[in-house]
Amino acid sequence: MTARILDGKAVLATIKDELRGRVDVLREHGVVPGLGTVLVGDDPGSQWYVNAKHKDCAEIGITSIRRDLPPTATQAEVEAVIDELNADPGCTGFLVQQPTGLDEFALLSRVDPTKDVDGLHPTNLGWLVLGKEAPLPCTPAGCIELLRRFDVPIAGARVALVGRGITVGRPLGLMLTRRSENATVVLCHTGTRDLASEVRQADIVVAAAGQPGLITADMVKPGAAVLDVGVSRIVAEDGKSKVAGDVAADVAEVAGWVSPNPGGVGPMTRAMLLSNIVAAAERQLPGPLLAETR
């Protein structure tokens, strides 16, 4: 068996097409969506992600506000930029690119939750726990959207999440166990006694541990869907740095679906960010118009 490819790049392009029309409607009603980003330091990966986010925005008519700060920026300086974006009416949503090397909990908490397009503000994560509508974290939302777009059955599926981080594993567990998804989730982490056995029982595996090649073919149930969220930077044989995922290449010989890495969940993170930006701007519309967008 060769697995079907969960092509996140293709889905990102489709979602951009879908969102363009909604951005046009917003503009017709005087609301111009504007994404703000706060980037601290000179990490090339973070710079790439932020550049990509603004490029995506430009392609569908969302304006950009960039605040790039040097690696020497202090907590107070970053918080001042957050206060400025909270107050800026042209910035309808913004995010602080992680990692910052600073107190990230304090930074996230300072963002106006109505402008939190990352869905990572404690209030918005709280709404998720309570089962209420709120902006959702982009990577877990991207995982679910990717499965949906390729008709991977989720309701009733047994899911092994590998990794309990705040941006992926933990919120994804909450999202997959909502009635709308109705999956059964096993959240695996470094304390899991027999990871291989947990993964082998799963219909869907989401690998977000940051350990290159952690999930091997012998651990995967034939026909399962395997999403690779791991991002480790390794030095290849040619001496060049490249991204390595958590899923070994031979998993594609056993699985029913696999997400490539790059080209799978990464572009979906960007797609869900765009969707959160548009939804945040739509909430600025007067009630009856907002109802029409739903």
Ligand SMILES: Nc1nc2c(c(=O)[nH]1)N[C@@H](CN(C=O)c1ccc(C(=O)N[C@@H](CCC(=O)O)C(=O)O)cc1)CN2
């Ligand atoms: N404030 C946030 N910081 C971070 C988040 C986040 O959701 N919010 N997630 C990650 C990084 N991230 C978005 O910021 C992100 C990761 C990957 C991709 C992507 O498109 N990757 C490409 C490959 C890129 C490469 O070669 O390096 C792919 O997978 O095809 C986009 C965004 C941490 N920080």
